[in-house]
Amino acid sequence: MTMMAIGGVIGGGLFLGSGAVIHSTGPGAVFSYALVGMFMVFIMRMLGEMSTVYPSSGSFSTYAHNEIGPWAGYTIGWLYWFYWVVVITIEAMMAGMIIHEWVPSISIGMIGFLCIVLLTLTNIFSARLFGEFEYWFSIIKVVAIVSFLIIGIAMIFGLFPHIEKPGVSNLLDRGGLMPNGFGSLLTAIMVVIFAYPGIEITTIAAGESPNPQKAVMAAINSVIWRILVFYIGSVTILVTILPWDSSSALKSPFVTVLDMLRIPGASLIMNIIILVAVLSVLNTGIYTTSRMLYSLAEKGDAPRVLLRVTKKGSPIWAVLGSTVFSLVALVSSTISPDKLYLLLINAIACIALIVYIVVALSHVRMRKRLERDNPEALIVRMWLFPYLTYFTIAAMVSVLIAMALIETNRSQLIATLITTAIVLASYFLTKLKKRSSDQIKSDEESYRAIK
Template sequence: MSHQPPELKKELKIRHITMISLGGIIGAGLFIGSGSLINAAGPGSIFSYAFAGLLVILVMRMLGEMSTANPSSGSFATYAREALGPWAGYTIGWLYWFFWVIVIAVEAIAGSTIIQYWFPSLPSWGVSLILTFLLTLTNLYSVKSFGEFEYWFSLIKVVSLVLFLLLGGAIILGLIPGVESPGASNLLHRGGFLPNGISSVFLGVAIVMFSFMGTEIVATAAGESAQPERAITIATNTVIYRILIFYLGSILILVTILPWDSSSLMKSPFVSILELVNVPAAAQIMNFIVLTAVLSCLNSGLYTSSRMLYSMAQKGDAPRMFLKVNKKGIPFNAIVGCTVISYISVGFNYLSPDKIFLFLVNASGGVALLVYLVIAFSQLRMRKKYEKEKPEALKIRMWLFPYLTYGTIAAITSIFIAMAFIDSLRTQFYLTLLIAVFVVCSYFFMKKKKDDSSLSGQGNKRIS
């Protein structure tokens, strides 16, 4: 009697996937990093977010097309392998895994910094390790527990942003007693809408692209849903509204209410607006929301990196030990493996924050653009294959194919190359390129080693 090995369980419900897709796009970067971009580009920063958001919408449409036709926990790495060859699936899989294990460490460190705001005597490294350990337990318990935690994390972020949008709208319309409406003065009367020129807007696009990383997680999570097609369709069709409301809505309110050259933007723009209307404990409230965003990203990072590692092990691109699935349908070794790497990264931050850890963070910086680029190239090939072999599988179709796909590829390539000419991003460009070349070379080295081993084995068989 054959014994079937355990597989990943499809325990994520539509409400989990829906909330993951809603909250996945809301990261700590929106609450903290948006201020520095507005300070650099002025009100025109809304164009930076709009253009970057448009590219993400197009990429998500492409990913949605492939995911409904072939749901997989390996997501775009699986499609890259089918469309471009094993080397592409191997390369983008390991790069994406590398990105998320570094993100886990970065978010754990960010979370410890926030907690130190309330408990300054606690050691940063200790809190970072505890946060990672606790969220590892939720991922190890069951995929449903990951979904539940992410559901509530996302719900807090979504409700907070909706309340912020309502408050900001009330201020702009002059509905808050004692608070004067700024009108259009901050948009037009401080050097105009583009005080630092159009170049600052294009520079902003390269920075903003990284803020949207995480939208693609829903395609991975759908692989563990009982209704993958429905889950992906909902996520793909609502991505436009999510970007319009949460990102563009928030940035429009910030640039309208706060002067773009104000020092309060560099501190925390969201806190500044709460303080403007005398919300008690504004900084405390915002710290809690940012901590939620950080924990959500940490939770998603553990889930996504482990599923990518598991999927690569299935294809023979990672050690077979990461294929182990326990009785609850959890890739136990893959989760623990990702956690261990993140613990080591946190240790590097403690021992060598300005060298080793900084190198790791910068080396993962451009991975988002490479992932989006591979998704676009994969969709270009897979769409033609699906139309030829199984057109009925195309429940979601990329708009204006292939022209918008070509346009997206050109835009993302331009942004990636532009990183080499932007002082603050140049290091990330070269280090990401270095890591990418290293991963590609490692594929061909491993392939040659396997081929030599196979030939050697065949030779031994003939001799015997």
């Protein structure tokens, strides 16, 4: 749990997505990562406060169900599940592209399929095996990032004689810190949010740990420095060493930096580390979707068969159900990449923001209730409550409004809102159907009694 808290947030979005953010935003990309990172800290603090009081594998879906209403828990749970189903597909495609470079005889889609199947098997066997994989994945990622930071700082200070000292030329001499204007900062935020995958997953996994409060405390205590070091630190080094307007250099920026050292095999090592990061997120995604499905089934919001677990405690049908949908999405990426797959990508673009808004709203209601009824239960407290929580809600809503005003992001917002409306409508239809079924059963029983 500790290693998940430290390294679990590092995914392919940092290693591969950072190049696109830097290319569109310039050196100001650091501000995008810092701004989103700040709100991630606030969200994690809220979740930490709630999770130490009520540890649950359903996490924020359970809190939304209890504090806002069953409809909120249902909607946010299924949206989050759908989000991770598509993320699993994206990470599988990334893994496929990396391995395809080494084994071109096997297609990207087939490699992605095999990655999903193999990591599904680790999740089926036991939660402990998932934890073992994630433990080693996290160690590799942390060592890699720390090593990169040390090498990058040495390059900036001119400690490698065969590399020209960059100084501040890449920061100031190519249009300044914001060469594409302030609007590019807002556009980049959506990509950056996608680069922080699973920062909240430790609060889901805590429900299966022997000491949930300790696990959550470890996660929230480390979140500030790991965002500062791993994300903001890495991106600061990248924008200092590499020119922001070089699309070729930023295609895979971490690999480009190591190639500058002219160390044999450096780029291969970096690509292996990126592959590990991608597989880590894929592994985490399978775990997360299955636990969310299991939690939904517990509340009657998903089929009861999903509650079946193996002897080692793994919810086998929830794992397989999530995997099947991820494989269907993977197939769509090969047969209809420009239509169906693109629609899936757009549909999840803002789901993270919607989830975080609901987390904050749940936190407000739970905190007020606990302060009134059981204040001693509050082991972790959100800073400056309720002002900082309201500020976070306002900021998230502002990003959604900004997306509606920015033409390039409008279609993503519309797709996500339509997806949300469909899920919400399915809740009321399901409840209406259940109510009709219960009424018919009641009428039949009454008829038998009279007869």
